[in-house]
Amino acid sequence: MADEYFTEDHEYIRVEGDTGIVGITNHAQDQLGDVVFVEVPEVGRTVAKGDAAAVVESVKAASDIYAPVAGEVTEVNGEIEANPAMVNEDAEGAAWFFKLKIADKADLSALMDRKAYDAFVAENT
Amino acid sequence: MRYLPLQAADREAMLAAIGVAGIDDLFIDVPADKLLAEPPELPLGKSEMEVERELGRLVAQNVSASSVPFFVGCGAYKHHVPATVDHLIQRSEFLTSYTPYQPEISQGTLQVLFEFQTQVARLTGMDVANASMYDGSTAAGEAVLMAHRLTKRSKAVLSGGLHPHYVAVIETLSRHGGATVDAIPADPGESEDLAAHIDDETSCVVVQYPGVFGDIRDLAPIAEAAHAKGALLVVAVTEIVALGALRSPGEMGADIVTAEGQSIGNGLNFGGPYVGLFATRQKFVRQMPGRLCGETVDADGKRGFVLTLSTREQHIRRDKATSNICTNSGLCALAFTIHLSLLGEAGLRRLAEVNHANAVTLAGMLEKVRGVELLTDAFFNEFTVRLDANAENTVDALAKRGVLAGVPMSRLLPARRDLRDLLVIASTEVNTDGDRTAFVEALEEIL
Amino acid sequence: MSMNTEGRPTRPTAAVGETPFETFTGNRGLDHEEPLLFERHANAETTGVDLPKAKTVKPRLGGLERDEPIRLPGLTEPETMRHYVRLSRKNYAIDSGLYPLGSCTMKHNPRLNERMARLPGFGDVHPLQPQSTVQGALAVMQSLSGYLLELTGMASVALSPKAGAHGELCGMLAIKAAIEARGESRSVVLVPESAHGTNPATAAFMGYGVRSIRARDNGTVAPEAVRDALDDDVAAIMLTNPNTCGLFEPDVVAIADVVHEAGAYFYCDGANFNAIVGKVRPGDLGVDAMHINLHKTFSTPHGGGGPGSGPVVLSDALARFAPVPYVLRDGQRFRIVEDEVAAEEQGNAPLGRLTAFHGQMGMFVRALTYMLSHGCDGMRQASEDAVLAANYVRAGLRDLFTQPFGDRPCMHEVLFDDAFLKGTGVSTLDFAKAMIDEGYHPMTMYFPLVVHGAMLIEPTESETRDSLDLFIATLRHLAEEAKAGNTALFEGAPRLAPLRRLDETRAARQPRLVYTTPEDPREAAE
Numbered sequence A: 001m002a003d004e005y006f007t008e009d010h011e012y013i014r015v016e017g018d019t020g021i022v023g024i025t026n027h028a029q030d031q032l033g034d035v036v037f038v039e040v041p042e043v044g045r046t047v048a049k050g051d052a053a054a055v056v057e058s059v060k061a062a063s064d065i066y067a068p069v070a071g072e073v074t075e076v077n078g079e080i081e082a083n084p085a086m087v088n089e090d091a092e093g094a095a096w097f098f099k100l101k102i103a104d105k106a107d108l109s110a111l112m113d114r115k116a117y118d119a120f121v122a123e124n125t
Numbered sequence B: 001m002r003y004l005p006l007q008a009a010d011r012e013a014m015l016a017a018i019g020v021a022g023i024d025d026l027f028i029d030v031p032a033d034k035l036l037a038e039p040p041e042l043p044l045g046k047s048e049m050e051v052e053r054e055l056g057r058l059v060a061q062n063v064s065a066s067s068v069p070f071f072v073g074c075g076a077y078k079h080h081v082p083a084t085v086d087h088l089i090q091r092s093e094f095l096t097s098y099t100p101y102q103p104e105i106s107q108g109t110l111q112v113l114f115e116f117q118t119q120v121a122r123l124t125g126m127d128v129a130n131a132s133m134y135d136g137s138t139a140a141g142e143a144v145l146m147a148h149r150l151t152k153r154s155k156a157v158l159s160g161g162l163h164p165h166y167v168a169v170i171e172t173l174s175r176h177g178g179a180t181v182d183a184i185p186a187d188p189g190e191s192e193d194l195a196a197h198i199d200d201e202t203s204c205v206v207v208q209y210p211g212v213f214g215d216i217r218d219l220a221p222i223a224e225a226a227h228a229k230g231a232l233l234v235v236a237v238t239e240i241v242a243l244g245a246l247r248s249p250g251e252m253g254a255d256i257v258t259a260e261g262q263s264i265g266n267g268l269n270f271g272g273p274y275v276g277l278f279a280t281r282q283k284f285v286r287q288m289p290g291r292l293c294g295e296t297v298d299a300d301g302k303r304g305f306v307l308t309l310s311t312r313e314q315h316i317r318r319d320k321a322t323s324n325i326c327t328n329s330g331l332c333a334l335a336f337t338i339h340l341s342l343l344g345e346a347g348l349r350r351l352a353e354v355n356h357a358n359a360v361t362l363a364g365m366l367e368k369v370r371g372v373e374l375l376t377d378a379f380f381n382e383f384t385v386r387l388d389a390n391a392e393n394t395v396d397a398l399a400k401r402g403v404l405a406g407v408p409m410s411r412l413l414p415a416r417r418d419l420r421d422l423l424v425i426a427s428t429e430v431n432t433d434g435d436r437t438a439f440v441e442a443l444e445e446i447l
Numbered sequence C: 001m002s003m004n005t006e007g008r009p010t011r012p013t014a015a016v017g018e019t020p021f022e023t024f025t026g027n028r029g030l031d032h033e034e035p036l037l038f039e040r041h042a043n044a045e046t047t048g049v050d051l052p053k054a055k056t057v058k059p060r061l062g063g064l065e066r067d068e069p070i071r072l073p074g075l076t077e078p079e080t081m082r083h084y085v086r087l088s089r090k091n092y093a094i095d096s097g098l099y100p101l102g103s104c105t106m107k108h109n110p111r112l113n114e115r116m117a118r119l120p121g122f123g124d125v126h127p128l129q130p131q132s133t134v135q136g137a138l139a140v141m142q143s144l145s146g147y148l149l150e151l152t153g154m155a156s157v158a159l160s161p162k163a164g165a166h167g168e169l170c171g172m173l174a175i176k177a178a179i180e181a182r183g184e185s186r187s188v189v190l191v192p193e194s195a196h197g198t199n200p201a202t203a204a205f206m207g208y209g210v211r212s213i214r215a216r217d218n219g220t221v222a223p224e225a226v227r228d229a230l231d232d233d234v235a236a237i238m239l240t241n242p243n244t245c246g247l248f249e250p251d252v253v254a255i256a257d258v259v260h261e262a263g264a265y266f267y268c269d270g271a272n273f274n275a276i277v278g279k280v281r282p283g284d285l286g287v288d289a290m291h292i293n294l295h296k297t298f299s300t301p302h303g304g305g306g307p308g309s310g311p312v313v314l315s316d317a318l319a320r321f322a323p324v325p326y327v328l329r330d331g332q333r334f335r336i337v338e339d340e341v342a343a344e345e346q347g348n349a350p351l352g353r354l355t356a357f358h359g360q361m362g363m364f365v366r367a368l369t370y371m372l373s374h375g376c377d378g379m380r381q382a383s384e385d386a387v388l389a390a391n392y393v394r395a396g397l398r399d400l401f402t403q404p405f406g407d408r409p410c411m412h413e414v415l416f417d418d419a420f421l422k423g424t425g426v427s428t429l430d431f432a433k434a435m436i437d438e439g440y441h442p443m444t445m446y447f448p449l450v451v452h453g454a455m456l457i458e459p460t461e462s463e464t465r466d467s468l469d470l471f472i473a474t475l476r477h478l479a480e481e482a483k484a485g486n487t488a489l490f491e492g493a494p495r496l497a498p499l500r501r502l503d504e505t506r507a508a509r510q511p512r513l514v515y516t517t518p519e520d521p522r523e524a525a526e
Helices: A026-032 A078-082 A085-089 A105-110 A114-124 B008-018 B023-027 B048-059 B083-089 B107-124 B136-151 B164-177 B220-228 B240-244 B282-287 B314-320 B330-367 B391-400 B433-446 C077-088 C111-117 C135-152 C164-181 C198-205 C223-229 C252-261 C270-275 C340-345 C361-397 C428-437 C465-483 C487-491 C504-509 C521-525
Strands: A003-006 A011-016 A019-024 A035-039 A052-058 A062-066 A071-076 A098-102 B155-158 B180-183 B202-208 B232-237 B256-260 B276-280 B293-297 B303-307 B372-374 B382-387 B422-426 C156-158 C188-192 C209-213 C234-240 C265-269 C289-291 C312-314 C326-330 C333-337 C414-416 C455-457
Touching (some): A003 A114, A011 A105, A035 A085, B008 B023, B023 C361, B048 C361, B107 B303, B136 B164, B240 B330, B391 B422, C135 C156, C164 C312, C209 C223, C265 C270, C428 C465
Parallel strands (some): C188 C209
Antiparallel strands (some): B382 B422
16 A cells, blocks of 8 residues: 655655655646646656656646655656646546655655645645 | 827826826835936937938948948848838738737737748758747857757857857857857868867857858768767858758758848848747757747637747746747748748749859959959858958958948958958849949959 | 619618628638648749849859758749738737737837838948948947937946847846956846746856845835845846836835945846836946847837847946947947957957847837937836826726735836636636737736736827727726626637637647648658
8 A cells, every 4th residue: 555645846755665656736737737748857867855856837837846755766657748638637646757766765754644735735725 | 299199188187087196106116316307318309300310311321232232241141122021021910019929819920930930940951940039140059058958068069160250159158158169260271170079078069051251061971970979960051042052951960950031031230130040850849949839729620820838938937948038030030931932942942043143153253353362162152262462451442442342351350360361252133243343343453 | 864773772781680600711801811821722933033044154052952842832922912911910919909018018119210220221231341331320329329328327338139138148147247357256146036037047047046035015125135135145136127016116226235235236127117218217226237128118119029129238337348249439430349359458348249240220220210209308208108007097997906016106017916806717818818809909917927817007108098098998897797707708708809719738739830741751750
């Protein structure tokens, strides 16, 4: 059973063992509007927590996606590069951006769980 | 005042509606000691007649290209622009409209830009082109920056045949952007070995086609040499009409082609406004600077055009933009498109043929003058001669005899004593037999 | 009487309220459908330019003749006129209506400007002709410089930048050069959150880190906020004044002082200069560099997106770093200094060269014509009228629209946010599209970013009171419709423009940037 964590910048990280699957939340895709382009990082890249790791673009906005925790990029999602609309359709499922080998799982404790994230979104809308 | 519709009664009524006593009540945030009590010390407004008279005095001191035998080139060229072009660009809806950010009421501008992009891509032999840049030199500068982004390297190699102003622009951008430039010194002979300068740190090689001395060279071997080291070939074209006769840079392996489009649709205008052309391969589209116009449909399914891929640009990416550019050269691009539509392929090829033939004829006549040596073997409409005299003094002497004979290389490279006897001469379709004869006879008198 | 039997009806007899119908051509009266150049019936020989026969010569093209077809369609002159005239009619323009685009200054483009720019002695001279043959052109550049310096109270002006953003680059490069000349290196630039995107883009291009400054609740920048953000690593602040919210920065002098005390420079974005020409001089406020948009403040035409011209005025501290080329007076004559070595011999330290040749001479002539026509009195009156018109619009809308910083005097543009639309289901975008059907180009929308659903309206000095009254009444009508819940009006807008709303998502997801046909190999590659 995977654990889900969320950042205040609307990224999620779904943890399976030592791997974290990173994407943007459903709320984020809704705010962005139609996604037209995504940029995923290079496999093998090392990222620190908070590094700009990927980019998601709608027609009128471009947003950086930050690494929720430090780690090494092990896999990237080619499907969303070919079909950016997927991010709008299934942001928290099939439209993940990249997978990370998590450097230190203790970093996850600084993130929100689903309940806290939902409350955060409600407060800030 | 003829441009200000509000009358005194209007102003009074408006101030009352706003609820203030006087206009300076609206300038309330300006520190009192900084608000000027009087208008600036400049002349009062003038009638149209008076303005025409005043500017007429200044304009009379200039010698226009049409009034004398004219052979000046080096990056800007005197061509005949058909009357239709100037008439159409003065239509209100083209002249006084803004950037097409509201596409429903800007399809005129947008469709023209789409046609322009297509024309530029086909002319240069590339996949895509943008909606124009300020001019050829800044386009070349932006191409170098794009090559740095694409290759993640920061050294540009510049051919010695690149226009010295273009070299200076690229050097200025590089100096302050933290990149380096290897600018090969200009050499009218064809002894430059570009491949030797390309290494694993090179992001791009920039070659002008034809070169600043007018020479034409095959770019395919240079493309190969660049690609072998993971670098890109950027080709800068200063005389776009040349592509009506010469193989396109795209065909020869260029990765980015930039050009000065002034020769088509736009007059000399003492240096501006001009129009930069920028074209590249499909795979590089997202790193291309400048505006882009794309095809789409409207809510009723009708075909239309919009500005697109805007997320590269400053108003969205802000500090991560591909460049800080905001404007394109809209009206000049329109003039280019209209003129090129009038020419069509057949007209452009014919125009290029006439240009080349005129240049070849002139070169043949000048070669026979004692003290003149033709240095350029293959050329389009511009070539370089070595004189038995200082070229700048010769040009001044010819000007006194009513001939504007070309550009002395010392004008562009004043520090190069070894180039002081070189004169670059352009010859376009506007030159007549009379022009050529006048040039030759005047030159014979001087040398 | 003799009977003339050629009479025919002279009053409409068709029933009023007929539903619109589809025409055979797709045309709608005077609004014509016009295909792309490349979609017309192709004949490779068609051309609208007659040329003399080329002389017979032995070609000297080095064997690099173009043998592949270029595939550029040609049109005769009548076809060309019709194609482009029909396209032009699909555009809104200043000449057709009020263009309330905030920060763009869509004022009337005087036609005398066009006549002057086209005089052969201005339009038909080459930048590299011997200088003795272009003294009049150099005189125009000197004259324009003189006007700009007097209007801004600054020491020197760089004329060569080709547009506003290019001017920003010039000004910031001069600042960088000045700091380096002191033997220092600084890596941060302060930029208010409300700034135009070109500001941080320019700073970032030069390798500066951007430190954002928040505005106060009243929409302006506090000197304390600037002081807090300053340290000895800050090279400059980039401040727009009047700012992008249409307000004059009341503490601009204090901000300039605090910036200078820290050894940094004040770059002013001059996009909104139209509010203060002849009323305030940026040089008196402590500005070190300011770009001027000749295509905004000085009426050179927008041309559907360009060309612009962005000369930069510089303070004493920065004057010697101006780029080449520049024009000098040499006794009775004018001289243009084109290379860095010659500039250095005069004691200058040019930052380099920003463009080939000398700058946008065509725009210099137009702007100078404007300045000569208006004079000092006319230019001052124009600024006052611009500010008056914007405040008149504010007064006419303030009870229905919401102003993010409260109802207070604005400069030449008035800023509203979308709070007044809350709960109506109508967005700023929808509102703007409904304006199109009413015959108006929408105002600037969603800029500045610091305000939600921003609507920035700049009427300029070129409107009559009747025109402003109708504009105000129309916006009031639309606001009332929105508040009354008539969302259908807005959702379907525009209905009467040549096209309805366009699918920008599709344009970005499936970019088609050039015309391709089924036979085109490039199409297969996509």
